[in-house]
Each structure stands twice: as C-alpha cells, then as structure tokens.
Amino acid sequence: MRGGKLATLRPVAAVGAAMLLMIAGAAAQMPDLTGVEIITHPVAGNVYMLEATKDVAGNIGVSVGPDGILIIDDQFAPLSDQISAALAELSSGELRFILNTHYHEDHADGNEILSQDGAVIIAHTNTRKRLLHRPRGHWPVITFDHEASVHFNGEEIRATWYPNGHTDSDLVFFFTESNVLHLGDLWNSGTSGFPVVDIEAGGSAMGILENIEKLIPTVPEDAKIIPGHGPLSDLAELRSYRDMLEETIELVRSKWESGMTLEQIQQEGLQPKYDSWGYGYMDANGWIEGIFRSLEQL
Ligand SMILES: [Zn+2]
Numbered sequence: 001m002r003g004g005k006l007a008t009l010r011p012v013a014a015v016g017a018a019m020l021l022m023i024a025g026a027a028a029q030m031p032d033l034t035g036v037e038i039i040t041h042p043v044a045g046n047v048y049m050l051e052a053t054k055d056v057a058g059n060i061g062v063s064v065g066p067d068g069i070l071i072i073d074d075q076f077a078p079l080s081d082q083i084s085a086a087l088a089e090l091s092s093g094e095l096r097f098i099l100n101t102h103y104h105e106d107h108a109d110g111n112e113i114l115s116q117d118g119a120v121i122i123a124h125t126n127t128r129k130r131l132l133h134r135p136r137g138h139w140p141v142i143t144f145d146h147e148a149s150v151h152f153n154g155e156e157i158r159a160t161w162y163p164n165g166h167t168d169s170d171l172v173f174f175f176t177e178s179n180v181l182h183l184g185d186l187w188n189s190g191t192s193g194f195p196v197v198d199i200e201a202g203g204s205a206m207g208i209l210e211n212i213e214k215l216i217p218t219v220p221e222d223a224k225i226i227p228g229h230g231p232l233s234d235l236a237e238l239r240s241y242r243d244m245l246e247e248t249i250e251l252v253r254s255k256w257e258s259g260m261t262l263e264q265i266q267q268e269g270l271q272p273k274y275d276s277w278g279y280g281y282m283d284a285n286g287w288i289e290g291i292f293r294s295l296e297q298l
Contacts, residue, residue, distance in 0.1 A: 030076055031056045031106075038082045040089065041232060044224050045178025046153045049232055050086055052079060058107040058228050061173065061182040065153030068093035072173050072182045072226075073101055074110030083110060095119045097150060099159065100140060101184025101228065102169045103130040103201075112137030122150065124161050126169035130201065162186055162211035166195060166228075168202025172215060179220055185228035186211055191237040192277045193230060194287035195245075197294060205287075205294040209245040216242060229281070247271060252291040262292045 036056055041049045043061075050060035052075055060083065061072035069091055075083060087095060098115055100108045100123035108127070112135060115121055123131075123140035131138045142148075150157045155177035162170050166185040173182040186208060188195040197203040216238060219225070225233045248270050255265045266285045278284050 030078065033076060033078050036079065036082075038079065038086045040086050043178070043180050043226065043232060045175065045180065046155065047175050047178045047180040047224075048090060049226050050083060055229055056106070058101070058104070058185070059182070059226050059230075061175075061180070061226050062087065062090065063153050063155075063157065063175065063178075064091040064093065066093075067153045068096045070097040070099065070150065070152050070157065071095065071114070072099045073107040073184070074098055074114050075106060076109045077113050080110045080113040083114065097122060097152065099123065099150070099157075099171070099173060100127050101171050101173070101182065101186075102167045103127045104167070104185065104198075107184065107228070108138070111139075122148070122159070124169040124171050126167070126202075127171075130167075130169065162215065164202050164204045164207040165211040166203050166208060167198045170211070174218075179222065180224045180226065181219060182226040183215075183228060186215075187225070187227040187233075187238065187241060189227065189230045189281060191230070191233060191240060194248075194278045194282040194284065195290070196282050196286075197290035199290075199293050199297065203294075204297065205245075205249055205291040207294075209242070209249055212238070212242045212245060244274060244277065248274065248287065249291050252288055253295060256292060256295050262289060265292065 033056060037053045039051045039053060041051060043049050046063045046065045048062040050062060057075035058073050060075060063070040069087055096119055098111060098119050098121045111121055115137060120142060121140040122142045125143045125145050128140045128143045146161050148159045155175055158174045158176060159171045162172055170184055170186045195208050197205050219235050221235060223235060225238060227233055252265055266288050270284050
C-alpha cells in the first residue's frame with residue numbers, strides 16, 4: 001500500500017500499527033501474518049476477489065476460465081501458498097498472468113513465488129523501475145506506459161494508467177465482459193476510508209482526485225468495483241469517495257493558502273461529516289498531511 005518514507009502515514013489503532021511495520025523499501029518488514037486467511041468472494045462473470053483477513057494486504061482480482069487463471073496483485077510472499085490453494089479451489093487451470101496495480105509490497109510481494117511456474121508479470125513501466133532493487137523474479141516482464149489489454153477467458157481485460165495519484169505507477173483494470181474493475185490503491189480503503197498518498201513515489205492528493213474524476217465517467221452504472229483494500233464496492237460509493245476528496249482537499253487548500261501550518265489545520269480538522277471516516281489505514285490527520293504535502297509539491 002505504501003512505500004518509502006511516507007510523510008502521510010498516521011496509522012489508526014491496531015490495524016494501523018500492523019501496517020506501520022510493512023512500509024516498503026530497504027528496511028521493509030512484514031506485518032504479522034499469523035492466523036491470516038484468504039477468503040474467496042465471487043464478484044461477477046469470470047471474476048473473483050481474494051481478501052486477506054485482518055486487512056493485512058491488498059485485494060486480489062482473479063479471472064478463471066478456459067484459458068486458465070489471471071490475477072491482479074499478489075499480496076505478501078508468505079501468503080503465496082494460501083493464495084495458490086484458493087486459486088486451485090476455483091480452477092485446475094494454470095496461473096498464466098500476474099498483473100500489478102502498483103509496486104507496494106502488500107500488493108506485489110508475491111510476484112517472485114507465484115511466477116515461478118511461468119506466469120508472466122505485467123505492470124506499468126514505473127512499477128518495474130520500483131521493483132528493480134528486488135530479486136529478478138519480482139520484475140514485471142511486460143511493461144507499458146499508458147494502456148494495454150490482455151485478451152483472456154473470453155474478454156478484454158483493459159489496463160489504464162492513471163498518473164501520479166497514490167503513486168506514479170497506478171493501473172486500473174477493467175474486465176469488460178464481467179463488468180468488474182480493480183482500482184488498486186487509487187481507491188485505498190473503499191467507502192469511508194481516506195487514501196494514502198505516497199509522495200516519495202510521485203503520489204499526489206490532488207492527483208488522486210483528478211484521476212477519480214477522470215475514471216468515474218468510464219465506469220458502467222452497474223459495474224462491481226474491487227478497491228485496493230476493503231469490501232467489494234460500486235459506483236455510488238466511488239462517487240461518495242470523490243465528493244469527500246473534493247471537499248476535504250478544498251478545505252485544506254484554502255487553509256494552506258491562508259498560511260496556516262499543518263498542525264493548525266490538523267487541530268481544526270475536516271468537515272464533521274467525515275468524523276466517521278478514516279477507520280482503516282489513514283486517519284483524518286494523516287489525510288490532511290497527505291493533502292498538505294501534496295500542496296507543497298506544487
Ligand atoms: Zn499502495
């Protein structure tokens with residue numbers, strides 16, 4: 001979910017404390033994966049979602065069918081056996097493609113183990129750059145800059161790059177026949193969750209808003225949406241997320257422009273209607289800091 005030195009990290013309660021341990025980079029550590037299970041959720045058509053309990057890792061999108069298996073993201077390497085077992089329950093087919101939404105370890109650390117039997121890893125060019133410090137097995141084999149499609153299990157799976165939002169390498173995937181999208185951490189925590197901005201990796205709070213605004217008109221009304229983390233969602237909830245982004249960024253921007261410090265803005269807080277948000281990885285102060293640091297980059 002996050003990488004490098006994240007100025008925006010403000011973990012919430014126990015989940016946050018666990019997440020703090022998994023900051024990517026040279027000193028990366030795993031969160032405690034003891035007792036974590038992989039739960040399979042049917043989504044629509046060919047598509048399933050694999051969720052790690054305790055929300056320790058990103059959601060996996062799965063396509064199963066006559067061509068075999070394709071997955072979007074692959075969580076942490078120590079969960080690979082459980083992920084493989086969950087996939088085997090869905091299909092006896094071969095795992096042929098691994099698509100990465102971005103490089104964070106809770107989404108891409110399984111690359112090396114899960115590609116051992118020949119699955120091809122596909123990702124944005126910047127994701128490959130950000131994985132080159134890791135052993136070769138983690139490296140995406142096919143990369144692209146803007147758009148690409150995988151034609152698999154009777155449908156086009158379209159990958160579109162959305163620049164500089166959560167990171168500089170965020171891909172959104174659209175299963176065009178199953179009518180399902182996987183948004184990666186562009187939508188970090190589903191409904192009622194503030195996003196994480198990985199400033200060190202080119203992320204931007206305003207970029208997240210711009211990307212979500214660009215994305216919404218392309219999403220069919222009845223599509224199912226897999227967020228980077230959290231439960232399966234839909235367009236109505238994505239619109240609520242967009243509204244929150246717009247209103248909170250505007251609030252922080254006006255205070256920033258008036259010369260207030262980060263601490264002063266945090267003290268005043270966000271609009272009261274967002275008091276119940278931030279249950280996941282990011283509390284309101286962390287999100288305010290994400291916006292503030294993004295404004296400083298302008
Ligand atoms: Zn991430």
